[in-house]
Each structure stands twice: as C-alpha cells, then as structure tokens.
Amino acid sequence: MSIDQIQPKPGAPIPQQVAFDRREISVIMSLYGRKVAAGEWRDYGLSNLRELAVFSIFRRTAEHPLYRIEKQPKLRNRQGQYAVLGADGQVLKRGSDLKAVLRVLERKLIRAIK
Numbered sequence: 001m002s003i004d005q006i007q008p009k010p011g012a013p014i015p016q017q018v019a020f021d022r023r024e025i026s027v028i029m030s031l032y033g034r035k036v037a038a039g040e041w042r043d044y045g046l047s048n049l050r051e052l053a054v055f056s057i058f059r060r061t062a063e064h065p066l067y068r069i070e071k072q073p074k075l076r077n078r079q080g081q082y083a084v085l086g087a088d089g090q091v092l093k094r095g096s097d098l099k100a101v102l103r104v105l106e107r108k109l110i111r112a113i114k
Helices: 022-037 098-109
Strands: 043-048 053-058 067-071 082-085 091-095
Touching (some): 022 053, 022 098, 067 098
Antiparallel strands (some): 067 082, 082 091
16 A cells, blocks of 8 residues: 555545544554553544534543544544544644644653652
8 A cells, every 4th residue: 555545635635524544543542552551531423524523531431522533534634634522612722633633642652650
C-alpha cells in the first residue's frame, strides 16, 4: 500500500462517509489498550458519519464519553483533521498528526509514585 492510498491528496473529494483507516485505528487502539490495562477506561464507541468519524471513550458504558477523538477531513488544510475533545466538548488538542494529538491523553498515564 502506497502513501497515496493512505492519505488523500489536497483538493481530493471527501468520501460520502468518513472513517478511520487501519493505521489510525491501530494508533488509537494502542493508547486505548494501555488505558484499559491501567483501569482508567472500560468501553469505546465508533461512529462513521458523513462529515466526521468519532472514536468515543467511556469509563462506564452507560455514561457520556470521557473523550472523543474526531477525524474531520474538511479541516485537514486548516486546523488539522484530528481533534481530542473532553467530556464537556472542549477541544483539548487539534492537529494534522494523530500521534501528536493523542499525546494529550498519554500524559495522563504518568502518575507520581507515593
């Protein structure tokens, strides 16, 4: 698979339904697995919509999501197509590199040892 198949070229038409590709899901699930092992997260939801794809992270299934990882291809040439939002909808980090955007959640893995 070439890089042209993974990332759309600037000006390329946006598909009818936005989804995370295999590489993006792999990066997200790696972080998710570490957080589950730490006992912080317990469930997730995945939504593929017309304008954006959303990976929602839950502490418990019946709650509102703690965090939402969003992919909005329309913003890829402006603010960046990836964003991490908090439970209240506040944008915690936005950018064009998924790994860099997810670092805002990884920092919370580091805890002081008492």
